[in-house]
Amino acid sequence: xxxxxxxxxxxxxxxxxLYYVTGDETYRANAMRLIRIWAQMDPTQYAYxxxxxxxxxxxxxRMMAAAEIMRYTSCQTAALAWTDQDxxxxxxxxxxxxxxxxxHSPDHFMNQHLYPLIGAMSGYIFTGNRARWNEGVxxxxxxxxxxxxxxxxxxxxxxxxxxKNDLTGEAVTPMVEHVEMGRDQAHGAGDxxxxxxxxxxxxxxxxxxxxxxxxxxTAPDAVGPYEFLNDRILDATEYFAGFMLGYDTPWVPTAxxxxxxxVPTVI
Numbered sequence: 001x002x003x004x005x006x007x008x009x010x011x012x013x014x015x016x017x018l019y020y021v022t023g024d025e026t027y028r029a030n031a032m033r034l035i036r037i038w039a040q041m042d043p044t045q046y047a048y049x050x051x052x053x054x055x056x057x058x059x060x061x062r063m064m065a066a067a068e069i070m071r072y073t074s075c076q077t078a079a080l081a082w083t084d085q086d087x088x089x090x091x092x093x094x095x096x097x098x099x100x101x102x103x104h105s106p107d108h109f110m111n112q113h114l115y116p117l118i119g120a121m122s123g124y125i126f127t128g129n130r131a132r133w134n135e136g137v138x139x140x141x142x143x144x145x146x147x148x149x150x151x152x153x154x155x156x157x158x159x160x161x162x163x164k165n166d167l168t169g170e171a172v173t174p175m176v177e178h179v180e181m182g183r184d185q186a187h188g189a190g191d192x193x194x195x196x197x198x199x200x201x202x203x204x205x206x207x208x209x210x211x212x213x214x215x216x217x218t219a220p221d222a223v224g225p226y227e228f229l230n231d232r233i234l235d236a237t238e239y240f241a242g243f244m245l246g247y248d249t250p251w252v253p254t255a256x257x258x259x260x261x262x263v264p265t266v267i
Contacts, residue, residue, distance in 0.1 A: 008034050009059035012066035020069055028073075028080050031066050038063065039089035046101040053116040056102045060119030061197065063094070064126045095123040106139050106146045110180045110256075111187055113143070113153025114194035121201050134216045137207060140198050141214030141228060150258035150266065155228060156214065158191055159236035160254060166264045167253035176235040179254055181243065188240050195233050199225035 012034040019027035067090060071082040103116035103123075117139060124133040138144070143154035152158065162177045164170060181188040202209075208222030209215065211229075226233050243249040255264035 005038070005056065005059040005063070008038065009062040009066070013062040016066040016069040020073060025075055025077055025080060028070070028075055029077075031070055032080050032082075035063065035067055035070065035090065036086065038094050039086065041093045041097070043093050043097040046097040048101055052102040053105065053108055054112055055115075056098055057115035057117065057119030060095075060098055060103070061122040064122035067126060091127050095127060099123050106143050107148065108153060109151045110153045110158055110183075111190045111194055113139075113146075113158075114191065114198065117153075118194060118197050118201075121198065125201065125205060133205070133207075137202065137209065137216045138214050140202075140225075141209055144214075147260070148257055149262060150255040150264060153191075154214075155195065155225075155232050159195070159232050161229075161232075162252045162254055165253050166255045167267050172252050175250065175252070176232060176239060177252060177254060178236040178240050179256065181240060182251070182254065182256065185240075185244060192237050192240055195236075199233060 012031045015027045015031035015034070019025070019031060067086075071087070075081055099120050103120040105116065106113070108116065117136060121133065121136045121140075123129075124136060139154065141154055142156045143152050146152040146154070146157075149157055158179055160177055160179050161174055162172065163174050165172055178188055178191065180191050202225045207216050208218065208224060209228050210217040210219065211221055211223050214228065239249065253267050255267060257264070257266035259265050
């Protein structure tokens with residue numbers, strides 16, 4: 001499934017963009033055909049496979065973008081018009097089972113938390129699932145219910161404000177550190193990209209965040225995703241970019257796993 005939906009979602013998204021730009025209904029026909037094929041999936045036949053949560057999030061984001069373009073654009077050919085049945089089929093046969101089977105968990109490791117969250121949040125926008133959207137916002141920002149806060153992929157924990165050396169316990173001058181860069185830079189780059197995608201999803205919905213709790217908020221002091229925690233996403237992105245450009249970048253040993261009491265078990 002992973003390779004097929006990855007290819008088809010990218011094709012559907014590309015064809016939808018081409019239709020929006022050119023108005024040529026050949027592109028619309030291609031996009032609608034792909035979307036409607038996936039809307040025929042049997043929702044009872046989904047089963048988790050190894051790393052499915054990594055492989056399904058981005059394709060779902062692209063498929064949802066294609067479907068949104070089709071739903072909110074008009075056309076001359078009646079058979080290519082988006083219908084309520086299209087919405088129902090896509091929701092029941094693709095969005096809900098993919099989300100529930102692969103993409104709904106607060107406990108994946110670092111960027112493995114962000115990939116499925118992208119897919120789930122894209123589906124929540126399409127289906128108008130406000131309760132799940134609000135849950136996803138908090139999972140994106142703080143994710144306080146994650147069992148292992150050392151591996152938590154939220155803004156707060158992945159782009160961490162480090163105040164001590166977790167190896168020695170020594171206090172250090174507070175600094176924002178991109179934790180998964182301690183693994184490698186390919187995964188670190190994925191974090192930066194994924195945080196940006198999620199931030200843009202929030203911005204597209206005019207969703208602001210409580211500056212302390214990270215929950216969706218309409219209060220006067222609510223902030224945007226980039227401003228959250230004093231521009232935390234931007235600070236971590238600058239940290240990553242500086243290292244990749246060859247600047248001398250300090251690194252403080254930091255927990256990648258913790259026990260239930262929050263004590264580091266892997267540094």
